[in-house]
Amino acid sequence: MPELPEVEFCRRSLIRWSAGRRVVGVDVPDPRSVRVNRGDRPSVGHPDGAAELRKVVTSAPPAEILRHGKRLLWRFGDGALLLHLGMTGKWAHAPNRYVKVRLDLDDATALYFCDPRLLGGVVPTRWEEGQALLREGLGPDAWNDPLPALRGARPVKIALMDQSLVAGLGNVQVMEALWRAHIHPTTPCDALTDAQRARLPSAVREQLAATLALFDGAEEIVYVEEDRSSNPFPIYRREGQPCPACGTPIARMIQGGRSTYWCPGCQPAPG
Ligand SMILES: [Zn+2]
Incomplete structure:
Protein backbone atom coordinates (compact mmCIF):
# COMPACT_ATOMS: atom_id res chain seq x y z
CA MET A 1 0.00 0.00 0.00
CA GLU A 136 -6.99 19.73 3.34
CA GLY A 137 -7.36 17.82 6.61
CA LEU A 138 -3.69 16.83 6.74
CA GLY A 139 -0.98 17.57 9.28
CA PRO A 140 2.56 18.58 8.33
CA ASP A 141 4.34 16.44 5.74
CA ALA A 142 6.47 13.69 7.28
CA TRP A 143 9.38 14.34 4.88
CA ASN A 144 9.41 18.08 4.24
CA ASP A 145 8.20 19.44 7.59
CA PRO A 146 9.33 19.04 11.21
CA LEU A 147 7.63 16.21 13.10
CA PRO A 148 4.86 17.64 15.33
CA ALA A 149 4.90 17.15 19.10
CA LEU A 150 3.31 13.84 20.17
CA ARG A 151 0.97 14.26 23.12
CA GLY A 152 -1.84 12.30 24.77
CA ALA A 153 -2.57 8.76 25.86
CA ARG A 154 -2.73 7.27 22.35
CA PRO A 155 -0.08 4.68 21.47
CA VAL A 156 2.70 6.29 19.47
CA LYS A 157 2.14 3.98 16.50
CA ILE A 158 -1.54 4.95 16.22
CA ALA A 159 -0.68 8.65 16.54
CA LEU A 160 1.97 8.55 13.80
CA MET A 161 -0.48 6.90 11.40
CA ASP A 162 -3.04 9.70 11.97
CA GLN A 163 -2.82 11.75 8.75
CA SER A 164 -4.32 14.80 10.46
CA LEU A 165 -1.36 14.81 12.87
CA VAL A 166 1.42 14.00 10.40
CA ALA A 167 0.86 13.24 6.72
CA GLY A 168 2.40 10.43 4.71
CA LEU A 169 3.22 7.66 7.17
CA GLY A 170 1.38 4.33 7.13
CA ASN A 171 1.64 0.97 8.81
CA VAL A 172 5.00 -0.13 7.38
CA GLN A 173 6.90 3.15 7.63
CA VAL A 174 5.73 3.74 11.20
CA MET A 175 6.62 0.29 12.52
CA GLU A 176 10.05 0.38 10.87
CA ALA A 177 10.74 3.91 12.17
CA LEU A 178 9.76 2.89 15.72
CA TRP A 179 12.16 -0.05 15.49
CA ARG A 180 14.94 2.31 14.39
CA ALA A 181 14.09 4.66 17.29
CA HIS A 182 13.92 1.83 19.88
CA ILE A 183 10.35 2.73 20.82
CA HIS A 184 7.72 0.08 21.62
CA PRO A 185 4.66 0.62 19.38
CA THR A 186 2.17 0.68 22.27
CA THR A 187 4.02 3.42 24.21
CA PRO A 188 1.52 6.20 25.02
CA CYS A 189 2.71 9.47 23.49
CA ASP A 190 2.80 11.10 26.94
CA ALA A 191 5.09 8.30 28.19
CA LEU A 192 7.80 8.85 25.56
CA THR A 193 11.09 9.67 27.23
CA ASP A 194 13.13 12.70 26.23
CA ALA A 195 15.66 10.39 24.61
CA GLN A 196 12.96 8.66 22.57
CA ARG A 197 11.48 12.00 21.49
CA ALA A 198 14.93 13.10 20.43
CA ARG A 199 15.53 9.92 18.38
CA LEU A 200 12.17 9.74 16.63
CA PRO A 201 12.48 12.52 14.00
CA SER A 202 15.77 11.20 12.62
CA ALA A 203 14.45 7.62 12.74
CA VAL A 204 11.44 8.65 10.64
CA ARG A 205 13.69 10.48 8.16
CA GLU A 206 16.13 7.58 7.92
CA GLN A 207 13.27 5.15 7.39
CA LEU A 208 11.70 7.23 4.61
CA ALA A 209 15.09 7.76 2.94
CA ALA A 210 15.89 4.03 3.13
CA THR A 211 12.59 3.14 1.46
CA LEU A 212 13.02 5.78 -1.24
CA ALA A 213 16.50 4.44 -1.95
CA LEU A 214 14.98 1.00 -2.68
CA PHE A 215 13.31 2.48 -5.77
CA ASP A 216 16.44 4.12 -7.21
CA GLY A 217 16.59 3.44 -10.92
CA ALA A 218 13.34 1.44 -10.93
CA GLU A 219 10.98 1.93 -13.86
CA GLU A 220 7.97 0.66 -12.01
CA ILE A 221 7.32 0.06 -8.35
CA VAL A 222 6.05 -3.23 -6.93
CA TYR A 223 4.23 -2.73 -3.64
CA VAL A 224 5.36 -5.12 -0.92
CA GLU A 225 1.80 -6.51 -0.66
CA GLU A 226 1.77 -7.35 -4.39
CA ASP A 227 4.76 -9.67 -4.34
CA ARG A 228 4.94 -11.62 -1.12
CA SER A 229 8.22 -13.23 -2.21
CA SER A 230 10.13 -9.98 -1.90
CA ASN A 231 10.27 -8.01 1.33
CA PRO A 232 13.00 -5.39 1.63
CA PHE A 233 12.03 -4.31 5.17
CA PRO A 234 14.05 -5.34 8.27
CA ILE A 235 11.12 -6.23 10.57
CA TYR A 236 7.86 -5.96 8.58
CA ARG A 237 6.31 -9.46 8.17
CA ARG A 238 9.31 -11.10 9.82
CA GLU A 239 7.69 -12.66 12.89
CA GLY A 240 10.04 -15.20 14.48
CA GLN A 241 13.05 -14.16 12.39
CA PRO A 242 16.08 -12.67 14.18
CA CYS A 243 16.18 -8.89 14.54
CA PRO A 244 18.94 -7.58 12.24
CA ALA A 245 20.20 -5.40 15.09
CA CYS A 246 20.14 -7.70 18.15
CA GLY A 247 19.09 -11.19 17.04
CA THR A 248 15.94 -11.37 19.20
CA PRO A 249 13.03 -12.99 17.30
CA ILE A 250 10.69 -10.37 15.84
CA ALA A 251 7.24 -10.35 17.46
CA ARG A 252 3.83 -9.48 16.02
CA MET A 253 0.62 -8.11 17.47
CA ILE A 254 -2.59 -6.56 16.15
CA GLN A 255 -2.86 -2.87 16.83
CA GLY A 256 -5.69 -0.71 15.48
CA GLY A 257 -6.75 -3.65 13.31
CA ARG A 258 -3.33 -3.89 11.60
CA SER A 259 -0.36 -6.17 12.13
CA THR A 260 2.45 -4.52 14.04
CA TYR A 261 5.90 -6.12 14.11
CA TRP A 262 8.47 -5.16 16.71
CA CYS A 263 11.65 -6.38 18.36
CA PRO A 264 11.25 -7.23 22.07
CA GLY A 265 15.02 -6.75 22.43
CA CYS A 266 15.39 -3.32 20.81
CA GLN A 267 11.93 -2.00 21.77
CA PRO A 268 11.18 -2.85 25.42
CA ALA A 269 7.57 -2.52 26.57
CA PRO A 270 6.74 0.83 28.23
CA GLY A 271 6.69 1.13 32.00
ZN1 LIG B 1 16.38 -6.05 18.09
Whole structure:
Protein backbone atom coordinates (compact mmCIF):
# COMPACT_ATOMS: atom_id res chain seq x y z
CA MET A 1 0.00 0.00 0.00
CA PRO A 2 1.55 3.28 -1.05
CA GLU A 3 2.94 5.47 1.72
CA LEU A 4 5.01 8.63 1.40
CA PRO A 5 8.06 7.04 -0.31
CA GLU A 6 5.93 5.25 -2.91
CA VAL A 7 3.98 8.44 -3.62
CA GLU A 8 7.21 10.43 -3.89
CA PHE A 9 8.51 7.81 -6.34
CA CYS A 10 5.29 8.27 -8.34
CA ARG A 11 5.87 12.05 -8.37
CA ARG A 12 9.43 11.69 -9.65
CA SER A 13 8.38 9.12 -12.26
CA LEU A 14 5.58 11.30 -13.67
CA ILE A 15 8.01 14.25 -13.92
CA ARG A 16 10.59 12.12 -15.70
CA TRP A 17 8.12 10.56 -18.14
CA SER A 18 6.39 13.83 -19.03
CA ALA A 19 9.35 16.25 -19.14
CA GLY A 20 9.24 18.33 -22.32
CA ARG A 21 6.09 16.57 -23.54
CA ARG A 22 2.46 17.57 -23.98
CA VAL A 23 -0.64 15.51 -23.34
CA VAL A 24 -2.44 15.08 -26.67
CA GLY A 25 -5.17 12.63 -25.76
CA VAL A 26 -7.10 11.14 -22.87
CA ASP A 27 -8.91 7.87 -22.44
CA VAL A 28 -10.89 6.93 -19.35
CA PRO A 29 -11.64 3.19 -19.51
CA ASP A 30 -13.20 3.37 -16.04
CA PRO A 31 -15.07 6.63 -15.33
CA ARG A 32 -15.23 5.76 -11.64
CA SER A 33 -11.57 6.72 -11.23
CA VAL A 34 -12.21 10.37 -12.09
CA ARG A 35 -13.90 12.12 -9.17
CA VAL A 36 -15.48 15.49 -8.41
CA ASN A 37 -14.12 15.42 -4.85
CA ARG A 38 -11.19 13.56 -3.40
CA GLY A 39 -13.28 11.74 -0.79
CA ASP A 40 -15.95 10.53 -3.23
CA ARG A 41 -16.62 6.83 -3.27
CA PRO A 42 -15.67 4.89 -6.41
CA SER A 43 -19.35 4.37 -7.18
CA VAL A 44 -19.70 8.15 -7.58
CA GLY A 45 -17.60 8.85 -10.66
CA HIS A 46 -17.39 12.37 -12.12
CA PRO A 47 -20.37 12.72 -14.53
CA ASP A 48 -18.15 14.62 -17.02
CA GLY A 49 -14.88 13.11 -15.84
CA ALA A 50 -13.25 12.39 -19.19
CA ALA A 51 -14.19 15.82 -20.61
CA GLU A 52 -13.02 17.69 -17.50
CA LEU A 53 -9.80 15.71 -17.41
CA ARG A 54 -9.14 16.38 -21.11
CA LYS A 55 -9.77 20.10 -20.62
CA VAL A 56 -7.15 20.31 -17.86
CA VAL A 57 -4.36 18.19 -19.30
CA THR A 58 -4.51 19.42 -22.92
CA SER A 59 -4.78 23.12 -22.02
CA ALA A 60 -1.11 23.53 -21.05
CA PRO A 61 2.07 21.46 -20.83
CA PRO A 62 2.57 19.35 -17.71
CA ALA A 63 4.43 21.39 -15.09
CA GLU A 64 5.43 20.92 -11.46
CA ILE A 65 4.00 18.23 -9.21
CA LEU A 66 3.59 19.00 -5.53
CA ARG A 67 3.30 16.29 -2.91
CA HIS A 68 1.86 16.54 0.57
CA GLY A 69 1.62 13.32 2.56
CA LYS A 70 0.22 10.74 0.17
CA ARG A 71 -1.42 13.24 -2.21
CA LEU A 72 -0.06 14.80 -5.39
CA LEU A 73 -1.06 17.95 -7.25
CA TRP A 74 0.03 18.11 -10.89
CA ARG A 75 -0.04 21.51 -12.53
CA PHE A 76 -1.17 22.15 -16.11
CA GLY A 77 -1.20 25.97 -16.48
CA ASP A 78 -4.18 27.28 -14.49
CA GLY A 79 -5.56 23.77 -14.15
CA ALA A 80 -4.36 20.86 -12.07
CA LEU A 81 -5.00 17.24 -11.23
CA LEU A 82 -5.21 16.09 -7.65
CA LEU A 83 -3.92 12.51 -7.62
CA HIS A 84 -4.23 9.95 -4.88
CA LEU A 85 -3.21 6.32 -5.10
CA GLY A 86 -5.48 4.83 -2.42
CA MET A 87 -4.60 1.24 -1.48
CA THR A 88 -3.51 -0.18 -4.83
CA GLY A 89 -3.19 2.67 -7.35
CA LYS A 90 -0.07 3.45 -9.32
CA TRP A 91 0.95 5.50 -12.35
CA ALA A 92 2.89 3.51 -14.89
CA HIS A 93 4.57 3.97 -18.25
CA ALA A 94 3.21 0.66 -19.55
CA PRO A 95 -0.37 -0.64 -19.39
CA ASN A 96 -1.66 -3.57 -17.40
CA ARG A 97 -5.15 -5.01 -17.04
CA TYR A 98 -6.12 -2.48 -14.37
CA VAL A 99 -5.80 0.69 -16.49
CA LYS A 100 -8.45 3.21 -15.39
CA VAL A 101 -7.10 6.40 -16.99
CA ARG A 102 -4.68 6.92 -19.88
CA LEU A 103 -2.89 10.13 -20.86
CA ASP A 104 -1.37 10.06 -24.37
CA LEU A 105 1.83 12.05 -24.80
CA ASP A 106 3.13 13.69 -27.99
CA ASP A 107 6.05 11.24 -28.21
CA ALA A 108 3.62 8.32 -28.76
CA THR A 109 4.08 7.05 -25.20
CA ALA A 110 1.35 7.14 -22.58
CA LEU A 111 0.92 7.37 -18.83
CA TYR A 112 -1.45 4.89 -17.22
CA PHE A 113 -3.28 5.10 -13.93
CA CYS A 114 -3.80 1.49 -12.84
CA ASP A 115 -5.87 0.75 -9.77
CA PRO A 116 -7.29 -2.75 -9.13
CA ARG A 117 -9.35 -1.72 -6.07
CA LEU A 118 -10.47 1.71 -7.29
CA LEU A 119 -9.69 3.44 -4.00
CA GLY A 120 -7.37 5.96 -5.63
CA GLY A 121 -8.38 8.49 -8.21
CA VAL A 122 -7.93 11.66 -10.19
CA VAL A 123 -9.68 14.96 -9.41
CA PRO A 124 -9.57 17.63 -12.15
CA THR A 125 -9.37 21.04 -10.47
CA ARG A 126 -7.84 24.52 -10.70
CA TRP A 127 -4.25 25.14 -9.66
CA GLU A 128 -5.28 27.66 -6.97
CA GLU A 129 -7.99 25.47 -5.47
CA GLY A 130 -5.84 22.40 -5.82
CA GLN A 131 -3.19 23.75 -3.48
CA ALA A 132 -5.78 23.95 -0.70
CA LEU A 133 -7.17 20.50 -1.55
CA LEU A 134 -3.66 19.05 -1.46
CA ARG A 135 -3.33 19.85 2.25
CA GLU A 136 -6.99 19.73 3.34
CA GLY A 137 -7.36 17.82 6.61
CA LEU A 138 -3.69 16.83 6.74
CA GLY A 139 -0.98 17.57 9.28
CA PRO A 140 2.56 18.58 8.33
CA ASP A 141 4.34 16.44 5.74
CA ALA A 142 6.47 13.69 7.28
CA TRP A 143 9.38 14.34 4.88
CA ASN A 144 9.41 18.08 4.24
CA ASP A 145 8.20 19.44 7.59
CA PRO A 146 9.33 19.04 11.21
CA LEU A 147 7.63 16.21 13.10
CA PRO A 148 4.86 17.64 15.33
CA ALA A 149 4.90 17.15 19.10
CA LEU A 150 3.31 13.84 20.17
CA ARG A 151 0.97 14.26 23.12
CA GLY A 152 -1.84 12.30 24.77
CA ALA A 153 -2.57 8.76 25.86
CA ARG A 154 -2.73 7.27 22.35
CA PRO A 155 -0.08 4.68 21.47
CA VAL A 156 2.70 6.29 19.47
CA LYS A 157 2.14 3.98 16.50
CA ILE A 158 -1.54 4.95 16.22
CA ALA A 159 -0.68 8.65 16.54
CA LEU A 160 1.97 8.55 13.80
CA MET A 161 -0.48 6.90 11.40
CA ASP A 162 -3.04 9.70 11.97
CA GLN A 163 -2.82 11.75 8.75
CA SER A 164 -4.32 14.80 10.46
CA LEU A 165 -1.36 14.81 12.87
CA VAL A 166 1.42 14.00 10.40
CA ALA A 167 0.86 13.24 6.72
CA GLY A 168 2.40 10.43 4.71
CA LEU A 169 3.22 7.66 7.17
CA GLY A 170 1.38 4.33 7.13
CA ASN A 171 1.64 0.97 8.81
CA VAL A 172 5.00 -0.13 7.38
CA GLN A 173 6.90 3.15 7.63
CA VAL A 174 5.73 3.74 11.20
CA MET A 175 6.62 0.29 12.52
CA GLU A 176 10.05 0.38 10.87
CA ALA A 177 10.74 3.91 12.17
CA LEU A 178 9.76 2.89 15.72
CA TRP A 179 12.16 -0.05 15.49
CA ARG A 180 14.94 2.31 14.39
CA ALA A 181 14.09 4.66 17.29
CA HIS A 182 13.92 1.83 19.88
CA ILE A 183 10.35 2.73 20.82
CA HIS A 184 7.72 0.08 21.62
CA PRO A 185 4.66 0.62 19.38
CA THR A 186 2.17 0.68 22.27
CA THR A 187 4.02 3.42 24.21
CA PRO A 188 1.52 6.20 25.02
CA CYS A 189 2.71 9.47 23.49
CA ASP A 190 2.80 11.10 26.94
CA ALA A 191 5.09 8.30 28.19
CA LEU A 192 7.80 8.85 25.56
CA THR A 193 11.09 9.67 27.23
CA ASP A 194 13.13 12.70 26.23
CA ALA A 195 15.66 10.39 24.61
CA GLN A 196 12.96 8.66 22.57
CA ARG A 197 11.48 12.00 21.49
CA ALA A 198 14.93 13.10 20.43
CA ARG A 199 15.53 9.92 18.38
CA LEU A 200 12.17 9.74 16.63
CA PRO A 201 12.48 12.52 14.00
CA SER A 202 15.77 11.20 12.62
CA ALA A 203 14.45 7.62 12.74
CA VAL A 204 11.44 8.65 10.64
CA ARG A 205 13.69 10.48 8.16
CA GLU A 206 16.13 7.58 7.92
CA GLN A 207 13.27 5.15 7.39
CA LEU A 208 11.70 7.23 4.61
CA ALA A 209 15.09 7.76 2.94
CA ALA A 210 15.89 4.03 3.13
CA THR A 211 12.59 3.14 1.46
CA LEU A 212 13.02 5.78 -1.24
CA ALA A 213 16.50 4.44 -1.95
CA LEU A 214 14.98 1.00 -2.68
CA PHE A 215 13.31 2.48 -5.77
CA ASP A 216 16.44 4.12 -7.21
CA GLY A 217 16.59 3.44 -10.92
CA ALA A 218 13.34 1.44 -10.93
CA GLU A 219 10.98 1.93 -13.86
CA GLU A 220 7.97 0.66 -12.01
CA ILE A 221 7.32 0.06 -8.35
CA VAL A 222 6.05 -3.23 -6.93
CA TYR A 223 4.23 -2.73 -3.64
CA VAL A 224 5.36 -5.12 -0.92
CA GLU A 225 1.80 -6.51 -0.66
CA GLU A 226 1.77 -7.35 -4.39
CA ASP A 227 4.76 -9.67 -4.34
CA ARG A 228 4.94 -11.62 -1.12
CA SER A 229 8.22 -13.23 -2.21
CA SER A 230 10.13 -9.98 -1.90
CA ASN A 231 10.27 -8.01 1.33
CA PRO A 232 13.00 -5.39 1.63
CA PHE A 233 12.03 -4.31 5.17
CA PRO A 234 14.05 -5.34 8.27
CA ILE A 235 11.12 -6.23 10.57
CA TYR A 236 7.86 -5.96 8.58
CA ARG A 237 6.31 -9.46 8.17
CA ARG A 238 9.31 -11.10 9.82
CA GLU A 239 7.69 -12.66 12.89
CA GLY A 240 10.04 -15.20 14.48
CA GLN A 241 13.05 -14.16 12.39
CA PRO A 242 16.08 -12.67 14.18
CA CYS A 243 16.18 -8.89 14.54
CA PRO A 244 18.94 -7.58 12.24
CA ALA A 245 20.20 -5.40 15.09
CA CYS A 246 20.14 -7.70 18.15
CA GLY A 247 19.09 -11.19 17.04
CA THR A 248 15.94 -11.37 19.20
CA PRO A 249 13.03 -12.99 17.30
CA ILE A 250 10.69 -10.37 15.84
CA ALA A 251 7.24 -10.35 17.46
CA ARG A 252 3.83 -9.48 16.02
CA MET A 253 0.62 -8.11 17.47
CA ILE A 254 -2.59 -6.56 16.15
CA GLN A 255 -2.86 -2.87 16.83
CA GLY A 256 -5.69 -0.71 15.48
CA GLY A 257 -6.75 -3.65 13.31
CA ARG A 258 -3.33 -3.89 11.60
CA SER A 259 -0.36 -6.17 12.13
CA THR A 260 2.45 -4.52 14.04
CA TYR A 261 5.90 -6.12 14.11
CA TRP A 262 8.47 -5.16 16.71
CA CYS A 263 11.65 -6.38 18.36
CA PRO A 264 11.25 -7.23 22.07
CA GLY A 265 15.02 -6.75 22.43
CA CYS A 266 15.39 -3.32 20.81
CA GLN A 267 11.93 -2.00 21.77
CA PRO A 268 11.18 -2.85 25.42
CA ALA A 269 7.57 -2.52 26.57
CA PRO A 270 6.74 0.83 28.23
CA GLY A 271 6.69 1.13 32.00
ZN1 LIG B 1 16.38 -6.05 18.09
